[in-house]
Amino acid sequence: MITTPEHTSPAAVAEASERRVIIRSVGMKKIYQRGAETTHALRGVDVEIYTGEFISVMGPSGSGKSTFFNMIGALDSPSEGRVFIDEVDVAQLTAEELAFLRCRKIGYIFQSYNLIQYMTALENVTTPMAFGGVTPDESRKRGMELLDLVGLKTRWFHRPIEMSGGQQQRVAIARALANNPSILLCDEPTANLDHKTGDEILTILQKLNQERGVTIICATHDHRMMNMCDRLMWIRDGAIERIARRDEVEVQLASIE
Amino acid sequence: MKTIDVQPQPLLGFARTLRIALSGVKYRLFRALVTVAVISVAMAFLMNILAESLIKMTVAATAKDQIAEMRLVDRWIARLSIPPTTAEIIASAARAGEPAEIENLRTLGRLDDAELTRLRELASAADTYLTFFSELNYGRRRVLVGSAESTAIFDRLQDATARETFFSRLAEMKTVRFVTETEAFDTLLNEWPVLRAYTERIREGQATAIRTVQDNLNGRTLMQSLRAAEGPFGQVIRDAGFNLSPAEAEHLSAKVGAVADTALIETAMNQADIRQAIAARLDILPGDVTPSRLWSLLSDRDNAAWYIGVMNEQGFAASGWQPDDVIALADSRARAQLLKQAERATMETGGGLMGIGQRMTWLAFVSMLVCAVGIANAMLMSVTERFREIATLKCLGALDGFIMTVFLIEASILGLVGGIAGTLMGLVIALLRMLGLFKSLLLESIPLGALVTASLLSIVIGVLLAAVSAVYPSLRAARLAPMEAMRIE
Numbered sequence: 001m002i003t004t005p006e007h008t009s010p011a012a013v014a015e016a017s018e019r020r021v022i023i024r025s026v027g028m029k030k031i032y033q034r035g036a037e038t039t040h041a042l043r044g045v046d047v048e049i050y051t052g053e054f055i056s057v058m059g060p061s062g063s064g065k066s067t068f069f070n071m072i073g074a075l076d077s078p079s080e081g082r083v084f085i086d087e088v089d090v091a092q093l094t095a096e097e098l099a100f101l102r103c104r105k106i107g108y109i110f111q112s113y114n115l116i117q118y119m120t121a122l123e124n125v126t127t128p129m130a131f132g133g134v135t136p137d138e139s140r141k142r143g144m145e146l147l148d149l150v151g152l153k154t155r156w157f158h159r160p161i162e163m164s165g166g167q168q169q170r171v172a173i174a175r176a177l178a179n180n181p182s183i184l185l186c187d188e189p190t191a192n193l194d195h196k197t198g199d200e201i202l203t204i205l206q207k208l209n210q211e212r213g214v215t216i217i218c219a220t221h222d223h224r225m226m227n228m229c230d231r232l233m234w235i236r237d238g239a240i241e242r243i244a245r246r247d248e249v250e251v252q253l254a255s256i257e
Numbered sequence: 258m259k260t261i262d263v264q265p266q267p268l269l270g271f272a273r274t275l276r277i278a279l280s281g282v283k284y285r286l287f288r289a290l291v292t293v294a295v296i297s298v299a300m301a302f303l304m305n306i307l308a309e310s311l312i313k314m315t316v317a318a319t320a321k322d323q324i325a326e327m328r329l330v331d332r333w334i335a336r337l338s339i340p341p342t343t344a345e346i347i348a349s350a351a352r353a354g355e356p357a358e359i360e361n362l363r364t365l366g367r368l369d370d371a372e373l374t375r376l377r378e379l380a381s382a383a384d385t386y387l388t389f390f391s392e393l394n395y396g397r398r399r400v401l402v403g404s405a406e407s408t409a410i411f412d413r414l415q416d417a418t419a420r421e422t423f424f425s426r427l428a429e430m431k432t433v434r435f436v437t438e439t440e441a442f443d444t445l446l447n448e449w450p451v452l453r454a455y456t457e458r459i460r461e462g463q464a465t466a467i468r469t470v471q472d473n474l475n476g477r478t479l480m481q482s483l484r485a486a487e488g489p490f491g492q493v494i495r496d497a498g499f500n501l502s503p504a505e506a507e508h509l510s511a512k513v514g515a516v517a518d519t520a521l522i523e524t525a526m527n528q529a530d531i532r533q534a535i536a537a538r539l540d541i542l543p544g545d546v547t548p549s550r551l552w553s554l555l556s557d558r559d560n561a562a563w564y565i566g567v568m569n570e571q572g573f574a575a576s577g578w579q580p581d582d583v584i585a586l587a588d589s590r591a592r593a594q595l596l597k598q599a600e601r602a603t604m605e606t607g608g609g610l611m612g613i614g615q616r617m618t619w620l621a622f623v624s625m626l627v628c629a630v631g632i633a634n635a636m637l638m639s640v641t642e643r644f645r646e647i648a649t650l651k652c653l654g655a656l657d658g659f660i661m662t663v664f665l666i667e668a669s670i671l672g673l674v675g676g677i678a679g680t681l682m683g684l685v686i687a688l689l690r691m692l693g694l695f696k697s698l699l700l701e702s703i704p705l706g707a708l709v710t711a712s713l714l715s716i717v718i719g720v721l722l723a724a725v726s727a728v729y730p731s732l733r734a735a736r737l738a739p740m741e742a743m744r745i746e
Contacts, residue, residue, distance in 0.1 A: 099655065
């Protein structure tokens with residue numbers, strides 16, 4: 001984990017030569033065939049995402065952003081082209097291997113939290129650990145640590161219905177971290193939250209990125225996100241419109257102003 | 258290309274899987290209850306059918322012997338009054354269960370061992386054909402054998418042309434399946450004169466015996482004479498050629514006594530003064546005095562004593578009677594009524610699984626089918642409602658098999674609860690209904706073991722039904738794409 005001051009600069013992070021590529025897509029296309037109608041959701045996307053990067057993905061609805069997310073999150077396979085997650089070709093994996101990958105390598109954070117309603121906060125956090133083969137005692141211990149990390153240690157026994165949106169999202173983050181994934185995939189994590197709670201969530205994400213070196217890929221419309229990410233990516237009509245480092249964008253914004 | 262270093266996913270403990278399934282049930286308690294209700298209604302129906310038919314079968318078996326005994330007097334009266342028809346002799350020779358009945362045929366027909374064996378052989382063959390012809394519908398029988406019925410068919414087919422016509426017409430009737438090879442029937446027809454001769458001998462023998470008995474009545478009725486069946490009159494019957502064992506004779510005379518006493522009490526009831534007295538005691542109109550009202554009155558000791566007094570006053574010969582005798586008569590009459598009712602109610606039992614009969618099997622099958630569709634629908638709804646939860650679990654690394662197991666367990670739990678509730682419900686309803694129908698007879702012949710087996714069977718069917726119906730919904734759940742979790746309503 002690189003926490004030395006010179007590496008915390010986003011530009012330096014992106015360009016650091018020792019950085020590995022953790023997600024790579026090559027000519028990624030997705031075509032949906034519904035009856036006679038053919039939809040090109042993605043029209044060939046090439047992108048490389050490095051470990052420890054915080055990247056924001058922007059794009060209007062229908063731009064292919066969700067499809068892109070599904071592809072790089074190993075939830076769907078491309079019609080053409082390839083996706084490598086940690087240098088593994090996702091298309092070659094069996095169902096068990098995919099489950100393994102989703103369980104250990106990637107943490108998912110959803111816009112509507114997606115907590116299991118009938119489980120307590122702690123049970124929600126420990127469920128992926130059960131799939132990962134962690135013993136119940138160990139799961140409880142780690143689950144409490146993770147809840148502590150998101151500041152909900154005292155509310156471990158609450159069910160989602162008894163918690164606010166912000167608290168639910170924090171439980172969801174703890175759950176996503178259950179098996180120490182190297183990638184965190186966030187789908188509009190602050191969209192359903194008010195400004196203040198949104199800030200809390202963003203702070204947690206930033207902290208995870210900087211202190212734990214977790215790669216964070218975040219679909220968002222939230223402009224606060226721009227202030228903390230390393231790179232920004234715009235998707236439009238199933239293709240990458242632009243990828244830019246934050247400092248470049250800031251320069252642009254400044255020049256416009 | 259780098260391969261992924263996959264470790265096999267540990268199987269989640271059954272306890273944990275069960276807990277997830279149970280939480281699913283608890284979380285959607287109302288819908289689960291509706292599903293349980295559907296299953297329990299179907300299971301109650303099945304269990305009710307099973308329990309009722311089992312009870313009826315046992316009651317029928319219990320009642321059968323007692324009814325045969327009850328009809329002992331009728332049988333002997335008939336035997337001693339009218340010679341049997343040829344068909345009756347054939348049926349009795351073919352189906353005789355008791356050795357005494359066979360012995361009767363032997364003595365009446367004066368048959369030796371070889372002849373008796375031959376008679377029974379031919380009779381059982383003939384009986385098969387007689388059953389076939391009696392079950393054949395009228396139109397077809399008319400075409401095959403004209404207006405002949407019963408043994409007259411065999412007589413008619415003795416004629417060569419008639420027989421030829423019969424066989425050719427039978428061959429033309431594609432839809433009729435003859436009971437045996439036609440050759441076998443042809444053989445029997447050739448043998449028919451022999452069988453007929455035997456039956457004639459038995460008939461003649463019985464007619465003679467009947468005449469002998471009737472000549473020895475000495476001016477009394479047969480019924481009155483039979484009261485002395487254990488004494489001299491029994492010997493008369495035996496001398497005439499009937500087979501009457503001393504034990505049966507004793508039984509017979511007791512029965513005849515009871516029948517005569519019962520008749521006397523009912524005759525007395527019809528006498529105007531007695532009728533008035535009974536009406537006054539019952540506080541009803543004399544016209545409303547019926548045998549069943551009288552008998553229920555007489556099952557009480559004081560009333561019985563009172564009635565004996567009334568009968569003596571009015572000149573009915575009841576002087577030696579004790580109230581207990583009358584109570585015993587009332588009891589046996591009530592029992593006879595019960596047995597008759599049981600016989601009527603159990604007439605249609607038998608056949609199919611546990612004696613529920615074809616029609617009921619079919620109904621039960623259809624109800625199971627409807628129930629299965631209901632469960633499948635409820636489980637599909639459950640899957641649709643929980644698609645986000647399922648997809649999320651898959652995002653967290655759940656395998657298809659795990660999701661499937663959760664849903665199958667959920668359905669099985671519903672099946673178990675519904676099965677138990679339904680089985681109990683069906684059993685209680687069956688017991689209550691049968692208690693109403695058979696009353697005390699039920700308590701004597703409750704098939705406890707069979708009912709327990711049926712209950713277990715019905716619960717197991719409930720669980721299996723739920724599990725099997727849930728296979729497709731579970732499969733749908735297991736195949737749900739994890740990316741559904743990203744979808745926002």
